[in-house]
Each structure stands twice: as structure tokens, then as C-alpha cells.
Amino acid sequence: MRIWAVIVAAVLALAGPGMAVTGPESAPVYVMRHLDTPEGQRDPDLTERGQKGRRALAEWFQGKPLSVIYVSNFRRTRQTISALNGERQIRLRLYDPADTPALVARVKAETGPVLIVGHSNTVPDIVEQLGGERPAALTHPDFGDVWTIDGRTTRRDRLTY
Structure with a gap:
């Protein structure tokens, strides 16, 4: 097993800061709820604020x-990523x-x-099942958070828009 640790360390050192070494253990997974929508509709479009958030996500x-x-x-999920x-x-x-x-x-895979x-009803389960720290339940106004799960940590960032 020690030889594998040495090989992995060597590959990471050779990759340098500008190159990514991907794989299930190193590639981050980003999880977010779709951006802002009106409350109480089955399949709504994003609100005007949600439309602004698309640009913030791309940035x-x-x-x-x-x-x-x-x-x-x-x-709403397809519109959220349309700018990106x-x-x-x-x-x-x-x-x-x-x-x-x-x-x-x-x-x-x-x-x-x-x-x-x-x-809102799937993000906490997704984050947890990917090995991240489970977020609190999301309510309707909870838009614009992105959880990054990289195998070692879970980080939550908020989009500004």
C-alpha cells in the first residue's frame, strides 16, 4: 500500500498547480438548489431575481x-444553468x-x-449521500447556496446577486 501512496504523491507533484488530477477521490462535486422561483407552482420559470442569479453562477x-x-x-433547474x-x-x-x-x-462514476x-427537498440528501455534512432543511427562500464536496470537506458558498 505504501508504494501507491508514493505514486499518488509523485503524480500530484508532477501535475503542478495548473493541472487537475481527477477521479472519484479528487474531483469536487458541487450541489445546489435551483435559483429563485415563485412559491406554489408545479414547474415555474425562474423569477427576475433568479434570472440575475444565473449570471452570478456563471461568474x-x-x-x-x-x-x-x-x-x-x-x-427551473435547466434555466439555473443556462448562462453557465x-x-x-x-x-x-x-x-x-x-x-x-x-x-x-x-x-x-x-x-x-x-x-x-x-x-429544496433533495439537496440535503444528495450532499449527505455524497459524503458531505448534511445541510439543514431548505425552505422556500433558501436560494443561491452551493455546497462543494471534495472527499475531505464540505464547504457552503453563497452566490451574490
Whole structure:
């Protein structure tokens, strides 16, 4: 086992600060709830504030590699990533928000950084099942947080918009 630790350390040292070494243990997974929507509608569009948040999300991801984005088949999740994806043309994958274990299995099989855009009732489970610290339950006004899970830590950032 020690030889593998030496090999991994050597690869990381050779990669340098400008190169990413990806894999299930090193590639971050970003999890967020879709951006602002009106309350009480089944499949609403983003509000005007949510539309502004799309640009903030694209700016937040500047300089961060991203291989794939998982979205549910709701307008609000696809609209949330439209500015980011419009700039970068990242692969989109649909997932069933009622099947978090299947989503987590798919994400764990990815080899690069992943963004998951979920919902208030799915984000805490997704973060926890990916090995992160479970966030508190989300309420309707809880928009604009991004959890980063990198295998060692969970960090929560708030988009400014």
C-alpha cells in the first residue's frame, strides 16, 4: 500500500498547480438548489431575481473545471444553468429527483468535477449521500447556496446577486 501512496504523491507533484488530477477521490462535486422561483407552482420559470442569479453562477464557476451538469427535468433547474452552460457547453445529464441513490451512483462514476442542480427537498440528501455534512432543511427562500464536496470537506458558498 505504501508504494501507491508514493505514486499518488509523485503524480500530484508532477501535475503542478495548473493541472487537475481527477477521479472519484479528487474531483469536487458541487450541489445546489435551483435559483429563485415563485412559491406554489408545479414547474415555474425562474423569477427576475433568479434570472440575475444565473449570471452570478456563471461568474462563480469562472476558473473552475466542470465536466458534467446533472439537472432534473424541470424548467427551473435547466434555466439555473443556462448562462453557465451557454458559455461552456458542458454535458447535461437528466436525473430523476425521486431517486437520489441512483443519482449519487452515477455521479460517483464520473471522472471529473460535477455540478448537480437539485431541489429544496433533495439537496440535503444528495450532499449527505455524497459524503458531505448534511445541510439543514431548505425552505422556500433558501436560494443561491452551493455546497462543494471534495472527499475531505464540505464547504457552503453563497452566490451574490
